[in-house]
Amino acid sequence: MDNHPVSAHLVGLFFQMDGKQLQDQYKNHLSDFHDWDQKAHAENWTLFPDNIAEHLSIDExxxxxxxxxxxxxxKVAKGRKGTIIATIKGKKAEDIIQVLECIPLRWRGKVKAVV
Structure with missing residues (x-):
C-alpha cells in the first residue's frame, strides 16, 4: 500500500480480512501518519519542496x-513518485502564493517554467 495505489479494502478482500480493520491498523500502527510533520495543516495544504524541478504544471x-x-x-516525474510539490485547498492566488513562499527561495529559483 505504500508503493502502489491499492486500497486497504482491496488488500483485505484478497487476503480474506476485514479491510476496514486493516486500514485502521495501517493508519494507526504501521504508517508514520501520527508523526507526520504536515498533519496539522494537511486538510488545507501539503508541501513537498524536495520534488521541485525546472518544469512544473499547475492545475485545479x-x-x-x-x-x-x-x-x-x-513535469519531470511524469506522474510517478515525486510528482506532487503542493496541494492547496481552493484557488485563490493569495492562498497559493502564501504556501509556495514556504519553499526556500533558492529552490524556487530552480523553476524555469510553469504551465
Missing amino acids: TSFSNGELYTILRS
Whole structure:
C-alpha cells in the first residue's frame, strides 16, 4: 500500500480480512501518519519542496466531496513518485502564493517554467 495505489479494502478482500480493520491498523500502527510533520495543516495544504524541478504544471482538481484544490506538480516525474510539490485547498492566488513562499527561495529559483 505504500508503493502502489491499492486500497486497504482491496488488500483485505484478497487476503480474506476485514479491510476496514486493516486500514485502521495501517493508519494507526504501521504508517508514520501520527508523526507526520504536515498533519496539522494537511486538510488545507501539503508541501513537498524536495520534488521541485525546472518544469512544473499547475492545475485545479475537485475531489469526491466537491472541494477544489490547486495542485503543483513536477513535469519531470511524469506522474510517478515525486510528482506532487503542493496541494492547496481552493484557488485563490493569495492562498497559493502564501504556501509556495514556504519553499526556500533558492529552490524556487530552480523553476524555469510553469504551465
